[in-house]
Amino acid sequence: MKLSTKVSLxxxxxxxxxxxxxxxxxxxxxxSFYKTQLQEEVEHRLAAHREVVELHTMPETLEHVMIMEKxxxxxxxxxxxxxxxxxxxxxxxxxxxxxxxxxxxxxxSKRSHEKTEFVNTMTEHIPHIWSxxxxxxxxxxxxxxxIDQDTGSFEEARLTLLGITMSMGLITLLFSGMLTxxxxxxxxxxxxxxxxxxxxxxxxxxxxxxxxxxxxxxxxLLRHISTMARQLKxxxxxxxxxxxxxxxxxxxxxxxxxxxxxxLRDQKVEEGLVHEQATIIHQEAARMENLVNDMFQLMKLEExxxxxxxQEIDIVDFIQExxxxxxxxTEDKKIDILFSxxxxxxxxxxxxxxxxxxxxxxxxxxxxHTT
Numbered sequence: 098m099k100l101s102t103k104v105s106l107x108x109x110x111x112x113x114x115x116x117x118x119x120x121x122x123x124x125x126x127x128x129s130f131y132k133t134q135l136q137e138e139v140e141h142r143l144a145a146h147r148e149v150v151e152l153h154t155m156p157e158t159l160e161h162v163m164i165m166e167k168x169x170x171x172x173x174x175x176x177x178x179x180x181x182x183x184x185x186x187x188x189x190x191x192x193x194x195x196x197x198x199x200x201x202x203x204x205x206s207k208r209s210h211e212k213t214e215f216v217n218t219m220t221e222h223i224p225h226i227w228s229x230x231x232x233x234x235x236x237x238x239x240x241x242x243x244i245d246q247d248t249g250s251f252e253e254a255r256l257t258l259l260g261i262t263m264s265m266g267l268i269t270l271l272f273s274g275m276l277t278x279x280x281x282x283x284x285x286x287x288x289x290x291x292x293x294x295x296x297x298x299x300x301x302x303x304x305x306x307x308x309x310x311x312x313x314x315x316x317x318l319l320r321h322i323s324t325m326a327r328q329l330k331x332x333x334x335x336x337x338x339x340x341x342x343x344x345x346x347x348x349x350x351x352x353x354x355x356x357x358x359x360x361l362r363d364q365k366v367e368e369g370l371v372h373e374q375a376t377i378i379h380q381e382a383a384r385m386e387n388l389v390n391d392m393f394q395l396m397k398l399e400e401x402x403x404x405x406x407x408q409e410i411d412i413v414d415f416i417q418e419x420x421x422x423x424x425x426x427t428e429d430k431k432i433d434i435l436f437s438x439x440x441x442x443x444x445x446x447x448x449x450x451x452x453x454x455x456x457x458x459x460x461x462x463x464x465x466h467t468t
Contacts, residue, residue, distance in 0.1 A: 112273040120266045127258050136213050143230035143242050150232050172246035179238050202229045223248055287315045303330035350381035356425045405448040412443040419456050426464045
């Protein structure tokens with residue numbers, strides 16, 4: 098599974114979980130709030146009727162209360178006397194329901210201080226809210242005001258609220274999905290580019306260009322990959338240059354060895370000259386051995402950690418010896434090398450091998466390019 102797909106699924110599942118929790122919380126809180134408001138509204142209505150009835154005990158007062166409650170088609174309003182006989186009712190109610198109302202009022206008054214309860218009157222039917230309020234006349238219990246209100250309006254509001262919550266959740270999920278896909282691509286695209294470019298680097302193509310805009314972790318990753326590619330390119334170029342230099346340096350002593358060995362083989366020369374040329378052959382062979390050893394110091398050269406064998410050398414004698422090694426080349430091209438010095442002895446702290454290599458390269462290049 099691709100990284101973008103994993104990121105998208107993880108973010109999407111997280112958003113779905115958050116939406117479900119928020120929607121459920123919103124629905125639960127709103128439902129509880131509306132339910133509480135409905136209960137308080139019924140209780141306040143009954144309390145208002147009780148106050149009116151207790152202040153004005155005339156029959157006209159009860160009739161006025163009944164007229165007000167008849168306007169509400171979703172409820173049954175009943176006035177009981179102290180013995181639970183029905184004095185008046187907004188609707189015709191069966192004796193069975195009247196007995197049930199009586200039992201409920203007695204039971205609730207004994208087990209709770211509450212006067213309101215949501216009751217399931219029928220199976221698979223919306224609950225009703227039942228509430229009662231006792232009233233007194235001349236400080237004596239005179240009866241009960243009772244309401245059986247259908248919560249159809251509450252159920253309608255609940256379903257509307259549920260629909261709104263689900264719609265909001267779906268819309269939020271849609272936009273969050275689109276945003277997740279966009280962000281996952283935006284995040285994973287640089288990583289994908291970095292992956293492709295690292296493949297190119299692994300194949301030896303170090304000339305890669307990585308865009309590293311921004312200051313986040315991905316931009317840092319791209320900058321580090323660019324730095325790595327640049328360092329690898331420098332390493333490759335340095336190694337190639339080093340090997341080129343070593344090859345050039347090795348060819349020089351081989352030329353001398355071959356040349357002087359040929360002289361010794363094909364010519365009859367003086368004993369002193371034989372000794373001199375044999376000495377040159379030995380020195381060049383030793384120098385070539387040192388050059389081969391230098392090839393194993395490639396890493397140290399890149400890091401600038403080549404250890405120099407510093408010695409105190411007489412520069413005059415040293416250059417004279419180096420001059421002898423190019424005698425064949427100068428005689429072949431009929432070139433004279435003049436070496437002048439003000440003092441017979443000139444001491445210097447140098448690495449003889451490295452200095453000789455540089456000096457021979459300089460002389461050989463000069464001889465080679467002199468017409």
